[in-house]
Amino acid sequence: MTFELQAQDPGSNARAGKVTTAHGVIETPIFMPVGTAATVKAVHQRELKEDIQAQIILGNTYHLYLRPGLDILEKAGGLHKFNGWDKPILTDSGGYQVFSLSGTRKIIEEGVKFKSHIDGSTHLFTPENVMDTQRTIGADIIMAFDECTPYPCEYDYAKNSMHRTHRWLKRCCERFDSTEGKYGFDQTLFPIVQGSTFRDLRTQSAEYIASMNREGNAIGGLSVGEPAEMMYEMTDLVCSILPKDKPRYLMGVGTPANILENIALGVDMFDCVLPTRNARNGMLFTTQGIINIRNQRWKDDFSPIDAELGGYTSTFYSKAYLRHLIHAQEYLAGMIASVHNLTFYLWLVKQAREQIKAGTFAAWKNVMVEKLMTRL
Numbered sequence: 058m059t060f061e062l063q064a065q066d067p068g069s070n071a072r073a074g075k076v077t078t079a080h081g082v083i084e085t086p087i088f089m090p091v092g093t094a095a096t097v098k099a100v101h102q103r104e105l106k107e108d109i110q111a112q113i114i115l116g117n118t119y120h121l122y123l124r125p126g127l128d129i130l131e132k133a134g135g136l137h138k139f140n141g142w143d144k145p146i147l148t149d150s151g152g153y154q155v156f157s158l159s160g161t162r163k164i165i166e167e168g169v170k171f172k173s174h175i176d177g178s179t180h181l182f183t184p185e186n187v188m189d190t191q192r193t194i195g196a197d198i199i200m201a202f203d204e205c206t207p208y209p210c211e212y213d214y215a216k217n218s219m220h221r222t223h224r225w226l227k228r229c230c231e232r233f234d235s236t237e238g239k240y241g242f243d244q245t246l247f248p249i250v251q252g253s254t255f256r257d258l259r260t261q262s263a264e265y266i267a268s269m270n271r272e273g274n275a276i277g278g279l280s281v282g283e284p285a286e287m288m289y290e291m292t293d294l295v296c297s298i299l300p301k302d303k304p305r306y307l308m309g310v311g312t313p314a315n316i317l318e319n320i321a322l323g324v325d326m327f328d329c330v331l332p333t334r335n336a337r338n339g340m341l342f343t344t345q346g347i348i349n350i351r352n353q354r355w356k357d358d359f360s361p362i363d364a365e366l367g368g369y370t371s372t373f374y375s376k377a378y379l380r381h382l383i384h385a386q387e388y389l390a391g392m393i394a395s396v397h398n399l400t401f402y403l404w405l406v407k408q409a410r411e412q413i414k415a416g417t418f419a420a421w422k423n424v425m426v427e428k429l430m431t432r433l
């Protein structure tokens with residue numbers, strides 16, 4: 058994997074770049090739709106590619122390991138073959154899902170013991186077997202096995218957890234660097250910065266992660282309930298330490314405003330379930346602001362969901378029609394709203410990229426953040 062820095066904004070730390078992977082090119086800043094269990098929920102691969110124009114999607118190691126399971130994925134020739142997505146894929150390493158999904162889990166030096174949220178069976182994720190699992194899934198970019206500390210978090214817990222995450226990272230690198238891709242293409246391992254919301258720990262973790270000299274770096278432990286200002290302070294600090302010539306991936310972020318603010322701080326890659334999860338509840342992000350389509354006021358508004366956004370789904374269907382579908386709990390409701398929200402997120406990062414290349418991002422960002430937060 059390579060990263061080419063293409064432009065830097067004069068009024069902020071925002072940058073535009075190009076990541077090249079075995080399955081194609083990613084233009085940054087980029088938003089990565091989350092495809093938890095081998096699918097971006099309710100969205101066809103064709104829509105992802107043509108309407109949303111996604112360039113890379115996520116898969117979750119925890120979910121894929123439990124279902125369909127590694128034997129099926131290996132027989133299929135990896136996740137790209139299994140779900141038919143032939144562009145880049147990034148998988149997270151399962152640590153976060155174990156903490157957020159599995160009822161019972163126990164952290165030991167070896168790794169994390171947990172019970173499947175599907176059938177209660179017990180499993181152990183270790184740095185080594187999570188590398189092997191991600192080799193079998195076959196994502197272009199895979200994540201180190203780490204602990205995402207909760208918020209708030211005691212200083213001593215955050216310190217001990219960070220050091221364990223660093224020990225786990227060393228084991229991930231040793232295992233990954235001593236194995237090959239299973240399907241004839243190269244994969245890349247990103248380490249993850251932790252340290253919760255403590256400046257000294259964040260500095261220590263960012264310096265250690267930078268010293269591993271991997272092809273890209275991730276920022277973890279954020280978007281876990283901390284105030285946005287705290288997120289921005291930690292991201293700013295970490296981005297000032299991580300190397301400029303490597304892509305920076307801020308995990309689990311975020312709202313449109315969070316994404317623009319973090320682009321200004323120097324982040325290149327984002328993922329979040331918000332666009333698809335909110336869509337299913339009728340919360341739409343639009344170029345004019347946020348719409349709760351369930352609201353009475355859209356009952357007889359036959360204008361397109363978002364005429365400015367373009368794209369088939371956002372212009373073909375009306376607000377009144379989508380409101381009807383949501384109230385009727387029709388499957389098509391989630392499908393339309395998900396494609397719309399993801400089209401918006403990809404549109405937003407594309408606009409940011411154009412503004413950075415034009416050198417006008419800083420002022421544009423401030424106007425956009427205000428506009429995007431408007432509740433219509």
Ligand SMILES: CNc1nc2cc3nc(NC)[nH]c3cc2c(=O)[nH]1
Nearest residue numbers: 149150153205277278279280308309
């Ligand atoms: C795979 N490791 C890993 N995933 C994460 C996913 C996240 N998703 C959020 N908010 C939705 N924060 C996150 C942090 C981490 C993190 O610190 N580590």
